Amino acid sequence: MVAEPAIEARSIVRSFAAIPAVDGVDLVVRPGEFLTIFGPNGAGKTTLLRLLCGLLRPTKGEIRLMGFSPSRNELEVKARIGLIAHASFLYGGLTARENLLFYARLHGLTRPAALVDQRLAEVGLSSRAGDLVRTYSRGMQQRLTIARALLHDPEVVFLDEPYTGLDQQASRMLRALLDSIRGRGRTVMMVTHNLEEGLELSSRVAIMSRGRLVEDRPASGLTRHQLEALYASKVDAWTS
Amino acid sequence: MDLLRKAGAIWMKDLRLEWRTLDSISGMFFFSLLVLVIFNFTFDFTTADFKEIGPGVLWVTFTFAGILSLSHSFVIEKEGDCMQGLLLAPVDPGSIYIGKMLSNLTMMLGVEVILVPLSAVLFNYPIYGKMGSLAAVLGVSTLGFAGVGTLLGALTARTRRGEVLLPLLLFSICVPIIIAAVQTTKVVMRGGPLSDAKEWFMIAAAFDAVFVSASFLTFQFIVEE
Numbered sequence: 001m002v003a004e005p006a007i008e009a010r011s012i013v014r015s016f017a018a019i020p021a022v023d024g025v026d027l028v029v030r031p032g033e034f035l036t037i038f039g040p041n042g043a044g045k046t047t048l049l050r051l052l053c054g055l056l057r058p059t060k061g062e063i064r065l066m067g068f069s070p071s072r073n074e075l076e077v078k079a080r081i082g083l084i085a086h087a088s089f090l091y092g093g094l095t096a097r098e099n100l101l102f103y104a105r106l107h108g109l110t111r112p113a114a115l116v117d118q119r120l121a122e123v124g125l126s127s128r129a130g131d132l133v134r135t136y137s138r139g140m141q142q143r144l145t146i147a148r149a150l151l152h153d154p155e156v157v158f159l160d161e162p163y164t165g166l167d168q169q170a171s172r173m174l175r176a177l178l179d180s181i182r183g184r185g186r187t188v189m190m191v192t193h194n195l196e197e198g199l200e201l202s203s204r205v206a207i208m209s210r211g212r213l214v215e216d217r218p219a220s221g222l223t224r225h226q227l228e229a230l231y232a233s234k235v236d237a238w239t240s
Numbered sequence: 241m242d243l244l245r246k247a248g249a250i251w252m253k254d255l256r257l258e259w260r261t262l263d264s265i266s267g268m269f270f271f272s273l274l275v276l277v278i279f280n281f282t283f284d285f286t287t288a289d290f291k292e293i294g295p296g297v298l299w300v301t302f303t304f305a306g307i308l309s310l311s312h313s314f315v316i317e318k319e320g321d322c323m324q325g326l327l328l329a330p331v332d333p334g335s336i337y338i339g340k341m342l343s344n345l346t347m348m349l350g351v352e353v354i355l356v357p358l359s360a361v362l363f364n365y366p367i368y369g370k371m372g373s374l375a376a377v378l379g380v381s382t383l384g385f386a387g388v389g390t391l392l393g394a395l396t397a398r399t400r401r402g403e404v405l406l407p408l409l410l411f412s413i414c415v416p417i418i419i420a421a422v423q424t425t426k427v428v429m430r431g432g433p434l435s436d437a438k439e440w441f442m443i444a445a446a447f448d449a450v451f452v453s454a455s456f457l458t459f460q461f462i463v464e465e
């Protein structure tokens with residue numbers, strides 16, 4: 001029996017004031033795949049991610065995550081996904097531990113205190129767990145954001161430009177965490193405009209331009225230079 | 241149960257944030273104190289009867305102070321785009337509404353609990369023996385105001401000039417409960433039993449039932465993009 005796709009999008013369109021940001025995207029991501037979608041700013045990558053997470057509803061088309069519809073089975077979908085976005089979703093007036101405990105309670109996790117300590121250790125923030133988040137550097141906040149998103153061990157992890165603002169240490173840590181998520185058979189979908197990120201971890205790459213997926217292929221055997229050439233040809237062809 | 245447990249987590253989180261900064265409570269308290277002092281100088285209470293003017297004075301103070309809490313309630317969710325974090329968690333939007341409403345209600349009642357005895361001292365009015373009835377009036381009336389205010393706070397937090405829009409919308413909708421609150425408080429302050437203001441009290445209770453339920457049911461459509 002073929003496993004249910006982790007992510008399935010059929011002809012999805014999302015328009016803002018009649019201008020389509022996502023324009024007829026078809027996408028199937030199998031469990032355990034690591035898909036990176038590259039594209040220039042304004043290509044519709046973040047909108048696509050927000051549609052798949054259930055934060056936006058499509059104007060047209062259908063989305064299913066692990067067999068569930070984000071609009072009809074909202075809570076089932078949200079319990080199974082994690083999102084690392086530009087914004088941290090963290091409260092500056094709470095400590096790192098309090099932030100994670102709060103999200104653990106929202107997810108209804110059992111033994112939240114032990115789990116929170118484990119996640120804080122994984123991102124190297126145990127020693128600063130009792131400090132207010134507003135006293136954290138950008139890199140530390142991003143590490144805590146990663147801990148928040150992975151707190152409930154989601155089946156599908158969405159990443160929106162996750163390397164933005166990270167220092168070298170945090171970038172290495174994120175790469176190691178993503179590698180371990182992939183190793184556990186979780187599905188990962190990352191969007192980025194930076195071609196230097198993600199290729200080594202990806203099992204599949206896609207290119208998005210003007211709201212459409214203009215390329216979708218396995219990542220194996222693809223070098224950085226080939227990706228750059230492919231990106232230039234696809235994006236330039238669509239934007240000219 | 242899950243709905244209430246998650247609402248409780250949001251409520252506690254808001255109270256913890258407020259306890260750390262005292263952003264809302266301190267603003268509400270000092271604003272209310274100033275209003276009471278201004279009223280104290282405006283009316284000559286050697287001739288004016290506080291039992292007649294007092295309920296209006298108190299409810300003007302409570303509702304305007306309440307606006308400060310309601311507008312702040314969703315501002316704290318803007319930092320770090322935390323509202324998206326709440327919407328991304330497996331939480332019924334109704335839980336978010338109940339949690340936010342409870343935190344607004346707690347802050348408004350907290351200020352009222354300090355201000356009622358303070359106004360009794362300022363205006364030389366004995367409240368001893370009326371505290372039970374006053375507590376019931378404050379509780380029921382503040383619930384309706386906070387219930388509608390939480391919904392409108394969420395709505396206006398997403399708009400430009402939301403701080404102007406919130407009081408305009410809120411006072412338009414809350415006219416019935418504010419009138420009922422003033423009338424019920426007047427009966428209690430005159431020393432009559434709460435049953436003498438049964439009709440007004442029932443109006444306030446009915447307002448709570450209708451508007452809090454409607455706000456709970458429509459909150460999802462307000463916070464969704």
